Amino acid sequence: MSFIEQKFLFRTFSLFIGLVLVLNAASAQQAIEFNSSSYTGTVPNGPTVMSQTANFKQNTTGNTFVSLTNPVSVTASFSNQQYTTVPGSPAGMMFGATINGANGSTPGSTGVFMIMNAKGSASNSSFTSNPYGTAGTGIDVAQNYSFEFFNTFAMWNGTSGPAGKRAYYGNITFTFSRPVSDPVIHFGDLGANQTSNSASTEFELPAGSGVSLTKLSGTSELSIPSSNDKILNSASTPAAGCGSGAACGSVIINGTNITAVTFRVYVRFRTTSFDSPGNDVDGDAFMVGFSFTAFNISGNAYNDSNGLNDNAVNGTGSNAGNRLYALAVDAYNHVQGSAIVTAGGSFSFTNLVKGPYTVRLSESSATLGSAAPSASLPPGWINTGEFRGVGTGSDGTVDGNLTDNVGTSNISNFNFGIERKPIAYDILYQVASRPAVKSILVLNGSVGIPAVGNKPTRPNGNDAEDGPLESGNTIVISTLPVNSTLLYNNIPVETGQVITGLNPDLLAVKFTGAGYSMVNFTYKYKDAAAVESSPALYSLFWSGIPLPVDLISFTVNKEQGNNILLKWQTSSELDNKGFNVQHSIDGQNWTTLTFVDKKAGMNGGAMYNYTHNEAGSGMHYYRLQQMDFNGLHKFSAVQKINIVIDHLVQTYPNPAKDVLFVNRNSTDTNPVELKLYNSNGALVMTQMDIKKGVLLNIRCLPAGVYVLMVMSENGRQQSKKIIKQ
Numbered sequence: 001m002s003f004i005e006q007k008f009l010f011r012t013f014s015l016f017i018g019l020v021l022v023l024n025a026a027s028a029q030q031a032i033e034f035n036s037s038s039y040t041g042t043v044p045n046g047p048t049v050m051s052q053t054a055n056f057k058q059n060t061t062g063n064t065f066v067s068l069t070n071p072v073s074v075t076a077s078f079s080n081q082q083y084t085t086v087p088g089s090p091a092g093m094m095f096g097a098t099i100n101g102a103n104g105s106t107p108g109s110t111g112v113f114m115i116m117n118a119k120g121s122a123s124n125s126s127f128t129s130n131p132y133g134t135a136g137t138g139i140d141v142a143q144n145y146s147f148e149f150f151n152t153f154a155m156w157n158g159t160s161g162p163a164g165k166r167a168y169y170g171n172i173t174f175t176f177s178r179p180v181s182d183p184v185i186h187f188g189d190l191g192a193n194q195t196s197n198s199a200s201t202e203f204e205l206p207a208g209s210g211v212s213l214t215k216l217s218g219t220s221e222l223s224i225p226s227s228n229d230k231i232l233n234s235a236s237t238p239a240a241g242c243g244s245g246a247a248c249g250s251v252i253i254n255g256t257n258i259t260a261v262t263f264r265v266y267v268r269f270r271t272t273s274f275d276s277p278g279n280d281v282d283g284d285a286f287m288v289g290f291s292f293t294a295f296n297i298s299g300n301a302y303n304d305s306n307g308l309n310d311n312a313v314n315g316t317g318s319n320a321g322n323r324l325y326a327l328a329v330d331a332y333n334h335v336q337g338s339a340i341v342t343a344g345g346s347f348s349f350t351n352l353v354k355g356p357y358t359v360r361l362s363e364s365s366a367t368l369g370s371a372a373p374s375a376s377l378p379p380g381w382i383n384t385g386e387f388r389g390v391g392t393g394s395d396g397t398v399d400g401n402l403t404d405n406v407g408t409s410n411i412s413n414f415n416f417g418i419e420r421k422p423i424a425y426d427i428l429y430q431v432a433s434r435p436a437v438k439s440i441l442v443l444n445g446s447v448g449i450p451a452v453g454n455k456p457t458r459p460n461g462n463d464a465e466d467g468p469l470e471s472g473n474t475i476v477i478s479t480l481p482v483n484s485t486l487l488y489n490n491i492p493v494e495t496g497q498v499i500t501g502l503n504p505d506l507l508a509v510k511f512t513g514a515g516y517s518m519v520n521f522t523y524k525y526k527d528a529a530a531v532e533s534s535p536a537l538y539s540l541f542w543s544g545i546p547l548p549v550d551l552i553s554f555t556v557n558k559e560q561g562n563n564i565l566l567k568w569q570t571s572s573e574l575d576n577k578g579f580n581v582q583h584s585i586d587g588q589n590w591t592t593l594t595f596v597d598k599k600a601g602m603n604g605g606a607m608y609n610y611t612h613n614e615a616g617s618g619m620h621y622y623r624l625q626q627m628d629f630n631g632l633h634k635f636s637a638v639q640k641i642n643i644v645i646d647h648l649v650q651t652y653p654n655p656a657k658d659v660l661f662v663n664r665n666s667t668d669t670n671p672v673e674l675k676l677y678n679s680n681g682a683l684v685m686t687q688m689d690i691k692k693g694v695l696l697n698i699r700c701l702p703a704g705v706y707v708l709m710v711m712s713e714n715g716r717q718q719s720k721k722i723i724k725q
Contacts, residue, residue, distance in 0.1 A: 029410065030294040030351060031059040031129050031138055032068070034145040039113045046096020047089060051077035052112050052147055056290075058351065059129070063143050070336055070351045070368050073177045074290055075695070076147050079262075081170040086155045088281065092169045093265060097150035099192075100281040107152055107281045114148050117141035119287050120189025120242040128216040128250040129291045131182045132408040135217040139186065139250070139291070146188060146289030151201050151267055153192075153282040166202070166266045175659055175695055178369060179257035179330060180292050181354035184216065184250050187231065188287030191221065191246030193239035198270040200238035200247065201284045203231040203263040210657075211255035218249015228254075231263075237270055246286075256355045257331050260658045262699070295406050297328055298348035299359060299414030301341050305465035307384035307529030311392045313417040317345025320378045320418060325365045329358045329372040332653040338365050358403040359414045363619060364642065369663070370650060373618060375400030377418060379587035379638055380464075384417035384529050420464035421588070422527040424536035428632065429456045431542045435511040440487070441540070444504035456540060458504035461525045461533060474526040475502045478535045481519045485510040498526070509540060517542055520631060539632060552605065556622050556639045564612040564641060566622055571605050573598055580625035581610050587621045587638065617643055648672055648710045648718045649690075655723035660696040662687075662708075670713040676722070677707045698724055 038054040053075040057065035076095075083092030088105035096112035116122055122141045129138025151169055156162070176183075191200040205211065212228040219242050223234040231251055239245025253261055267284060301324060302315035318324075319341040326347040328337030336357070337349030360375040361383070377383065377400065385394045386402040390413055395402055402414050430452040435441060445455035447470065461469040477497045480486055486493040489506045493499075499507075509519055522535040554568040566581065578597040582590045599606045612620075620643060624636040649672065650663045662674060674694070676685040684701060687694055703724050710718040 029130070030296075031291065032056045032072070032294050032351070033059045033065070033129060033139070033291040034289050035059070035065040035143060036115075036145060037065065038145055043111045043113045044096065045109045046112050046148075047094040047107050047109065047150065048096055048112065049078055049081070049090045049094050051075050052095055054113060054145070054147065054290075056292075058294075059138075062140065068294075068351045071177070072180065072351075075175045075177075076288070077173050077175065079171045079173060079697075082168055083152075083155050083170075086152055089152050089154060092152055092155065093172070094150050094152070096148055097152070097283070098285045099283055105154065105281060107150060107154070107283065110148060110285075112148055113145055114287070115142055116144050116146045116186065116188055116287055116289055118146075118148065118188075119285055120191075120240060120246050120248055122188045122242045122248050122287075126218045126242060126248045126250070127186050128184065130293045131184050131216065131252045132293060141188075144186075144289060144291075146186060146287035148285065148287055149201075150283050150285045151265070153199065153267075153284075162267075162269050164269065166268045169201075169265045169267060171262050172203075172265050173260055173262040173697075174290070175260040176258065177661070178334075178336070179259050179332065179353065179355070179653070181256045181258065183253050183258065183261075183290055183292040185253055186250050186287070186289040186291070187218075187222065188248050188289075189240060189242060189246045190231075190233050190248070190284070190286050191235065191238040191240055192282065192284040193237070193245065198237050198239065198245075199267050199284060200233035200235070201286055202233060202266045202268055204266060205229040206262060206264055209262070211253050211258060211261060214252045214254055216250040216252055218251075219243040219247060221245065221247040222249040222251075223247070224251065233268065238268070257353075259653060259661075262658070292353060293408075294351045294353055296348060296350050296410040296412075297337065297352055297357065297359060297406065297414060298346070298410075298412045299326065299402075299416065301326070301345045301347070301361060301416045301418055303345075303419055303465065304384045304417030305419055305528055307417065307419065307531065308394055308398075309528065309530060311394070313385045313387040313394060313415045315417065315419075317343075318418065319343055319345060320363075320381050323363055323378045324418075325362045326414075327360050327362050327366055327372060328352060329360060331356050333372050334652055335366040335368055335370050335372045338368060340365070352406055354406050354408065356403060356405045358401050360401045361416055361418070369652065371652075374585075376586050376619060379621060379640065380420050381418050382421050382531060382588060384419050384531070386417070387413075387415050389413050390415070419527075419529055419531065421531055422461055422463040422466070422469060422525045422533040424459070424461040424469070424523060424525045424533040426537045426539075426634065427457050427459065428537075428539050428541070431456070431540055434517075434542050437511055437514055440508050440510045442505065442508045443538075444507065456509075459502070459507070459523050459525075459536075459538060461536070463525070463527045465529075466527050469525045469527075470502075471504055472501055474498060474500045476524040476526055476532060478522040478524055479520075481509065481521045483511075483513045483516045484519045485512055486521055518630060537633065541630075551624065551626070551636050554624060554636050554639060556620075556641050558641060558643060559611065562614050562616060562643055564615045564620060564622075564643070566610045566612065566639075567608070568624060568636070569605060569607050570626075573606055575628050575630060577627040577629045579608065580627065581612075582623050582625060583612065584621040584623075585618060587640070590623070592625075615643055619643075648712055648716060649674075649720075651708065651720055651722065654720075655725045656698060657725045658697070658699045660698050660708075660722065661693070662690070662696060663693040664691070670716075672713075673711045675709045675711075677709065678702075679705045 097107040127139035233247040242248035303318035304315035324341040339347040518541040552569040674687040706722040
């Protein structure tokens with residue numbers, strides 16, 4: 001085989017592999033549809049105007065459906081019904097009803113949720129499941145299900161009615177339990193021609209809906225005008241039967257993070273006459289179903305020992321000691337995916353809809369639909385960089401968050417770099433005798449020798465990735481001694497000076513004054529990722545200076561409410577000044593809550609306590625900085641505790657435009673009362689006896705700030721600020 005032939009075959013093989021990968025990626029998209037198990041419980045018969053809910057399922061093989069890892073449902077409901085006094089019917093629009101040609105005034109009864117071809121003899125080729133896929137594919141009308149609607153004509157019996165006109169019947173709203181993007185709405189049998197009647201139901205988006213419509217597939221009668229806001233039947237003489245006068249097919253509702261869609265519902269009549277009263281019940285019975293496509297996000301967490309020094313997020317896969325989660329957070333800051341990072345560093349999410357997502361690392365999992373916690377890592381770990389892709393590059397901000405947009409395909413390589421922060425060790429070295437003025441003491445003694453003599457220990461530390469930190473590493477001098485001069489290579493060191501490739505033989509202290517008994521400075525080590533340790537104390541002192549006391553115990557425990565009680569005990573109080581109580585929410589950045597003085601008159605051990613009031617939800621870290629009167633200090637071990645606040649309800653989205661979901665997420669099972677107040681304190685909405693959850697329709701409320709008050713029967717209360725857009 002010639003070289004040219006080999007090269008041709010290699011390119012052909014590469015193209016084939018690339019095509020296989022593309023096809024595999026496409027097949028990994030998830031078809032989210034309705035099937036026979038989408039309706040909870042036994043499907044009731046109508047006629048009824050009660051709201052109906054169906055749960056989406058993932059279609060894995062064409063006729064095998066499984067529940068979603070991140071469940072989503074849609075609720076169909078009527079509002080603004082124009083005809084509420086229809087003889088024999090609950091209203092002009094209803095579920096689970098059909099025509100009755102048996103000389104009666106009551107519509108026929110049928111199921112509210114049925115297979116898609118239950119009306120109009122719909123065919124598979126009229127429908128499209130995937131809004132980004134091939135038209136006319138993905139739906140099996142004998143396997144997929146829909147809501148059954150009926151718009152009655154009975155109110156016109158015995159009259160000329162709206163012959164030759166469109167009659168407004170009211171609104172139908174479809175509300176999703178979590179935001180979806182580009183859902184596909186499927187219509188079956190929009191059209192009727194019972195006896196002398198010829199009419200068709202048509203749908204229209206209200207002004208300012210924020211979405212638009214695009215026809216995917218269907219019969220010629222299904223029409224979307226150039227305004228992209230109406231679903232019409234273009235037949236001059238509408239009739240029942242898909243393709244025989246009835247509009248059937250699939251339409252994309254174009255939009256990202258859609259929580260609800262409202263349609264104004266009309267019936268267009270070509271009829272010139274209606275039946276006599278009580279003769280029969282005519283109407284337009286039709287089917288409405290939904291589908292959408294969900295995607296995967298995957299990525300990796302790397303123990304990136306050199307950080308972004310190589311302008312890349314890479315290294316060995318890690319889950320920070322089996323204590324790391326990845327969260328997929330939507331545009332409303334709600335968790336739509338929570339995955340354990342594997343020992344090899346990989347993670348993945350499924351059932352995510354189109355739209356922007358922020359993937360963040362967290363040391364704890366989160367409930368789907370809940371407000372997302374901030375990015376966090378286990379104590380001692382830090383972020384070194386993030387990049388969506390492979391090779392060189394980063395997102396420019398090292399914070400444990402990585403944002404990208406899920407479009408029409410799966411996304412991989414949400415990659416994070418993490419590493420453990422280096423440690424610089426405190427050094428307390430007792431000089432054997434008082435140093436002479438202008439004498440020089442080189443800080444190059446071996447690590448581990450007795451901390452007394454005339455050969456002070458060299459600065460040292462450790463890095464989990466780089467190993468022991470001593471000679472040859474990078475050191476940063478944080479603060480300088482007061483009564484002496486710190487030298488490197490016989491040149492005075494400056495505050496903040498970075499010394500690369502440390503040679504301890506060149507680091508020395510020159511004693512420049514008298515009347516003091518201690519020399520202190522602080523230093524930090526910098527690892528291969530350019531991450532600095534916390535400052536460590538280097539202290540030289542001569543006889544008579546006591547060392548800081550040790551702690552016997554240090555504990556943290558949750559008390560009543562969200563209060564956290566800290567308790568600790570010392571073994572000795574000699575020369576103890578007191579304790580800085582320090583707090584952190586990420587284990588890296590610390591603030592001092594208070595200073596606790598030494599107990600008066602105590603030279604033996606003593607017990608201490610401090611209460612951190614109303615600590616808030618999430619992980620909390622605590623440490624003690626024990627201070628001596630001579631300026632020496634020592635940090636305790638870090639203690640952590642996770643506080644979970646049991647709110648009565650959870651609300652989303654916030655800000656909200658059309659609907660506000662209020663979910664119970666409390667162990668308090670008592671019914672609650674909801675009251676919504678505007679910024680003037682006026683009560684604008686009340687809901688009583690809420691036991692599980694409720695959807696508040698706030699579409700008609702003016703934009704502004706509102707306060708939702710939640711009150712339980714047992715006296716518990718909660719308030720939440722709601723922003724109405």
